[in-house]
Amino acid sequence: MEAEKPEVEVFPYRLPSDETVSRFLNLLREIRGISRVMMHGPSIFYRRSIKVGGKEIVLRIQVGKFWVEMESLEQLEALREVCKQVFPYGFELKVGRFTRVKEALSGRRLVLRMDTCFLEEEGE
Numbered sequence: 001m002e003a004e005k006p007e008v009e010v011f012p013y014r015l016p017s018d019e020t021v022s023r024f025l026n027l028l029r030e031i032r033g034i035s036r037v038m039m040h041g042p043s044i045f046y047r048r049s050i051k052v053g054g055k056e057i058v059l060r061i062q063v064g065k066f067w068v069e070m071e072s073l074e075q076l077e078a079l080r081e082v083c084k085q086v087f088p089y090g091f092e093l094k095v096g097r098f099t100r101v102k103e104a105l106s107g108r109r110l111v112l113r114m115d116t117c118f119l120e121e122e123g124e
Contacts, residue, residue: 005035006073007098010066010083013090015041020086021063022050027082029053033071034079038099039063067098 016024021039028034029052041064048059068079073095083091 004097005069005071006095008068008070008076008079009092009094009096009098010068010079011092011094012065012083012087013092014087015062015064016087018048018050018059021059022052024066024082024086025050025052027086028068028079031075031078031082033075034068035071036069038067038069040065040067069099 025037028037039059039061041061044060044062049056050059051057070076070079076093076095080093083093
């Protein structure tokens, strides 16, 4: 069984706009060791989309918080610096394990995996 990776909950003190979410995710792409990012928030009844790494991602939630899974906590300070830059109105960081080992089928989360969504293909 694979060892559990640490997760960091990023909770901005205000609901971020789509542009802020996009900027945050694009800056996270530059931090090595982040394996996935989950975004949480209430469902919305209209579609919006953001660009992350040149790819369009459809949002069906109003993002309220992020769970960032890391290989190790060595990248925590880099994550804190990105948060300071993107959320000048304040934020909280909590380290722990927030996801279940086996995901439920009816979750209301948007999961972005670094290996499928964030990494650009060779030659682009």
